[in-house]
Amino acid sequence: MNIVKAISVLGSTGSIGTQTLQIAEEFPGHFRVVALSAGSNLSLLVQQIQRHQPEAVALADDSLLPELKERLGEVSSEEESFKLPNLFAGPEGLNTVASWDSAELVVTGIVGCAGLLPTLAAIKAGKDLALANKETLIAAGPVVIPELERTGSRLLPADSEHSAIFQCLQGTPWQENARLSTGVPTPGLRRIQLTASGGAFRDWSSEDLKNATIEDATSHPNWSMGRKITVDSATLMNKGLEVIEAHYLFGLDYDHIEIVIHPQSIIHSMIELADSSVLAQLGWPDMKLPILYCLSWPNRLETPWRRLSLAELGQLTFQSPDTKKYPCMQIAYSAGRAGGSMTAVLNAANEEAVSQFLQERIHFLDIPKLIEAACERHKSDHNIQPDLDEVLAVDKWSRMAVKEEVSRASNLIGKSDTAA
Numbered sequence: 001m002n003i004v005k006a007i008s009v010l011g012s013t014g015s016i017g018t019q020t021l022q023i024a025e026e027f028p029g030h031f032r033v034v035a036l037s038a039g040s041n042l043s044l045l046v047q048q049i050q051r052h053q054p055e056a057v058a059l060a061d062d063s064l065l066p067e068l069k070e071r072l073g074e075v076s077s078e079e080e081s082f083k084l085p086n087l088f089a090g091p092e093g094l095n096t097v098a099s100w101d102s103a104e105l106v107v108t109g110i111v112g113c114a115g116l117l118p119t120l121a122a123i124k125a126g127k128d129l130a131l132a133n134k135e136t137l138i139a140a141g142p143v144v145i146p147e148l149e150r151t152g153s154r155l156l157p158a159d160s161e162h163s164a165i166f167q168c169l170q171g172t173p174w175q176e177n178a179r180l181s182t183g184v185p186t187p188g189l190r191r192i193q194l195t196a197s198g199g200a201f202r203d204w205s206s207e208d209l210k211n212a213t214i215e216d217a218t219s220h221p222n223w224s225m226g227r228k229i230t231v232d233s234a235t236l237m238n239k240g241l242e243v244i245e246a247h248y249l250f251g252l253d254y255d256h257i258e259i260v261i262h263p264q265s266i267i268h269s270m271i272e273l274a275d276s277s278v279l280a281q282l283g284w285p286d287m288k289l290p291i292l293y294c295l296s297w298p299n300r301l302e303t304p305w306r307r308l309s310l311a312e313l314g315q316l317t318f319q320s321p322d323t324k325k326y327p328c329m330q331i332a333y334s335a336g337r338a339g340g341s342m343t344a345v346l347n348a349a350n351e352e353a354v355s356q357f358l359q360e361r362i363h364f365l366d367i368p369k370l371i372e373a374a375c376e377r378h379k380s381d382h383n384i385q386p387d388l389d390e391v392l393a394v395d396k397w398s399r400m401a402v403k404e405e406v407s408r409a410s411n412l413i414g415k416s417d418t419a420a
Contacts, residue, residue, distance in 0.1 A: 007295065008035035008056075008103035008127075010094065010118055013044045015226050016109030016132040016158065019288050021048060023295060026303075031295055035100040037093070037110070037118070040064060046071050054085050058097040060114070062089035094118040099125035105295065107158065108133040111228060112351050113395050116140055120388070126151045130294035132158040134241050137248040139344040140391045142384075145248065155249065156294040161194050161242050162249060163290030164268035164281035169250075170298075172273065186250045191272040194242050195262040196321065197222045197285075199233035202263060206325045212364040214357065222265040222285045231354045235367055236321060240332020241350075244343055247336060254337050259329060261319045266308070283308055327368040335375055340384035341394045342375060348398035349374035356406050374401045 007024065011017045017038075024031040033052040038045040039060050049057060049072065059065055069087060076082050088096045098106055098118035106122040107130040108115055115133035120140075122129055124147060131137075136144055137155075148155065157163050172188055200219050201209060217234040218227050225233070232238035239259045246257050265285040272278050283289050284306060292301065323330055328350070335346035353370040356362045362370070378398070383390060 004030060004032045005295065006032050006034045006102050006104045008037075008097055008100050008106045008122075009033060009109065010037045010098055010106065010115065010133075011039070011109030011111065012036040012048055013038045013041040014109050014111060016107065016287070016291065018044075020107050020109065020130075020291055020295070021052065023288060023292050024052065027301060030301060034102045035097045037097045042068055042071060046075065049085060050075055050079070050082065053083060055102060056086045056088065056097050056100050058088040058093035060090070060094060060110075062093070065089040091117060095121035098122040099127065103127060105130060105156075107291070107294070108136065111226060113139055113348060116391075120144065120147065123147045123151055123153045126153055128154045128156065130158040130291065131155045132291075134159070134245050135347050138241050138244045139347045139395060140388065141244075141248040141343065142340060142386060143388045143391055156297055157245075157249060158291050158294045159242070160285070160287065160290050161269045162246060163293055165192060165246065165250060165271055167281045167293065168269075168271045168279040186252070188274045189250060189252060189271060190256065190274050190276075192246055192250065192252055192257045193270040193272070194239055194246065194257065194259050195265070195267050195269050195318075196236060196239045196259055197233065197265045198261045198263055198321075199236060199238075200230065201234050201325070202261070204325075206322070209325070209365055210363075214360065217357070217364055221263075225287075227358060228351070228354055231357065231367075232350070234364070235328040236326035237328035237332060237350050237367075237371075239321075240329045240336075241347065243332060244336040244346075254333055259321050261321050262316065264313065264316055266313060266316055328371065331368060331372050331375065338382060340382060341386040341390060342378060342382055344386070344391050344394045345375055345378045345398040346371060348395040349402050352399040352402040356402065361406055361410070370402050370405055373405055374398050377401055 009017050009020050012021060021033065024033050033054050035056040036048060036054050037058040042064060059068060065087065072084055076084055095118050098121040106127045108119045109132050113135045116136055116139060119129065119133055119136045157166050200217050202221065218230045220230045220233055229238060243257050247254060266282050267280045268283065270278055270280040321329060332346060335342045349371040353367045357364060357367055
């Protein structure tokens with residue numbers, strides 16, 4: 001007899017959230033959706049509520065709550081079997097859904113540092129998490145790890161690279177404990193190799209990047225993702241952030257976590273064990289597989305999905321990343337080695353710089369310059385063991401630092417144009 005796992009999905013209308021709910025629909029005998037949170041896409045959220053009938057729903061923006069109530073009221077009047085969920089809104093509402101009593105596993109699909117507080121709420125409630133929100137560990141690793149140790153919550157990585165490492169570790173001595181993010185080195189693990197597609201500019205020269213547009217940067221050759229993470233892939237900052245996350249998840253120092261360009265995105269990451277064996281996890285570039293493994297762990301479910309054919313692929317290729325072309329990668333390594341509050345500065349500066357780029361206020365090549373400038377300014381205030389309030393304050397400061405730099409540069413350009 002199957003045991004149905006109750007799940008809460010944070011960010012249900014985003015890429016991770018929608019794919020999680022698709023999996024729940026494909027495997028109704030295994031998963032039951034008990035809680036949802038979303039941003040502003042009410043039309044999709046209402047459809048999700050109709051389909052899954054969760055016990056609780058939260059909106060990040062409390063001003064949208066009246067409209068959601070009205071729409072759900074219309075559904076209730078048309079469908080006799082429809083049961084209105086408990087509705088919440090704002091930061092406290094997100095925390096409520098994240099720690100919803102009947103949920104056994106919380107899928108954290110909220111993008112950026114906005115997902116940090118509800119993720120912490122889930123950990124404090126002792127929930128296991130399918131972690132798709134990198135920022136939880138990158139911005140607040142020193143805060144999160146003690147909470148995990150205190151509550152016994154487990155982080156199951158939902159992104160493809162860390163899921164690959166997690167899957168390769170099954171059956172190793174580490175598996176006896178099966179706890180991630182304790183900060184303790186993983187027994188028998190010598191090296192991690194994170195694979196990177198190379199992003200939208202994989203086949204561009206460094207010189208050509210001066211002509212990069214938003215459309216160019218948001219067109220990924222292999223993966224279907226949100227705009228922010230697609231830009232991160234184009235700068236390779238996504239790999240830099242994943243290096244920091246891998247450090248917290250698996251306890252290796254930064255000298256033993258490497259990045260390798262793998263254009264086909266078939267090997268999702270590799271580990272080298274103490275005896276020099278190298279293990280890899282392979283699959284088509286599809287986020288549903290790592291999400292499913294989080295939901296079903298420690299079991300595996302049979303799927304009708306497309307099976308991998310190495311003969312069809314023909315070849316798999318690898319190369320070292322170009323540090324000149326991808327300066328964000330080295331900036332991330334430096335911030336990771338500094339540790340403490342520096343990674344929170346890195347993460348927030350990157351989020352804001354990418355946002356400025358997507359708003360057409362800066363050029364693509366300005367992104368690493370702005371991030372590095374914020375990290376440099378923070379050195380005098382760097383704290384190796386920040387608490388949550390400090391992490392949040394540093395996050396706010398870093399975003400403002402980037403905005404101020406963009407504004408200053410714009411003013412200089414404006415004055416130069418006027419003088420001309």
